[in-house]
Amino acid sequence: SGTLYIVPTPIGNLGDLSPRAQQVLAEVAAIAAEDTRHSRKLLQQFAINNEVFALHEHNERERAQAVITRLQAGDSLALISDAGTPLISDPGYVLVQQCREQGLRVVALPGPCAITTALSGAGLPTDRFTFEGFLPAKPQQRRKALADLVAEPRTLVFYESPHRIVATLQDLEEVFGTERKMVLARELTKQFETYLSGSIAEVAAQVNADANQQRGEFVLMLSGAPATEQQADVQTGLRTLQLLRAHMP
Ligand code: SAM
Numbered sequence: 222s223g224t225l226y227i228v229p230t231p232i233g234n235l236g237d238l239s240p241r242a243q244q245v246l247a248e249v250a251a252i253a254a255e256d257t258r259h260s261r262k263l264l265q266q267f268a269i270n271n272e273v274f275a276l277h278e279h280n281e282r283e284r285a286q287a288v289i290t291r292l293q294a295g296d297s298l299a300l301i302s303d304a305g306t307p308l309i310s311d312p313g314y315v316l317v318q319q320c321r322e323q324g325l326r327v328v329a330l331p332g333p334c335a336i337t338t339a340l341s342g343a344g345l346p347t348d349r350f351t352f353e354g355f356l357p358a359k360p361q362q363r364r365k366a367l368a369d370l371v372a373e374p375r376t377l378v379f380y381e382s383p384h385r386i387v388a389t390l391q392d393l394e395e396v397f398g399t400e401r402k403m404v405l406a407r408e409l410t411k412q413f414e415t416y417l418s419g420s421i422a423e424v425a426a427q428v429n430a431d432a433n434q435q436r437g438e439f440v441l442m443l444s445g446a447p448a449t450e451q452q453a454d455v456q457t458g459l460r461t462l463q464l465l466r467a468h469m470p
Pocket of ligand 1: 232233302304305306307308309310311333334335336379380381382406407408409410411438439440
């Protein structure tokens with residue numbers, strides 16, 4: 222049977238489509254894409270004229286079966302999304318899960334992804350982070366989702382759209398307070414790539430004051446909750462107690 226290749230595509234800069242990605246896309250029997258028109262344009266720039274068919278969130282379940290049948294018949298196929306890495310806030314999970322269940326070979330290529338690009342350029346702690354994807358669109362649900370993350374010690378990473386960036390920054394101030402450190406990465410790998418960093422209040426003020434800073438694509442990153450002095454004291458106390466116990470007869 223054939224192999225399903227998961228192929229990341231650029232998040233802005235065409236130079237980021239790797240030579241390996243180009244080779245795989247040129248050699249597979251067909252390419253499953255979120256938006257076939259959008260992807261054909263990209264592929265044309267690399268002189269790849271392969272068959273492209275649609276696999277998006279609305280037809281993934283039914284298409285997955287057709288893809289599996291084709292893989293079983295011996296064709297190798299590639300999955301791409303509009304930008305970046307498939308399955309990361311993009312379709313593909315159902316397909317990959319089913320391929321794994323059927324024992325089909327899945328090969329994922331590394332490549333462009335807004336999460337790792339933003340984190341590696343932001344200057345916030347990266348030893349541990351949690352990706353939260355897109356926040357709920359409805360204000361009340363959004364605030365609730367944020368409130369659930371207040372005590373999270375890992376760096377928080379969100380995707381955000383230009384329609385909601387101002388409202389989300391306002392919610393962040395309300396829920397996390399003005400002082401928590403954050404970085405807002407915008408238009409990564411593109412002409413107007415920008416990182417705004419500082420307290421939530423400082424970043425919100427810069428975005429509110431400049432309509433240009435409200436345009437494009439965003440990755441929003443928030444420092445994790447600081448271990449409060451109180452928690453630190455309790456931890457030190459417990460450690461001391463453990464050490465003392467270990468020395469007791
Ligand atoms: N699969 C993609 C990836 O690997 O990053 C993400 C797809 S998701 C539908 C689109 C969101 O990713 C955007 O709303 C934005 O939050 C983020 N994103 C994608 N490209 C970006 C870029 N060039 N700069 C900043 N954020 C970007």
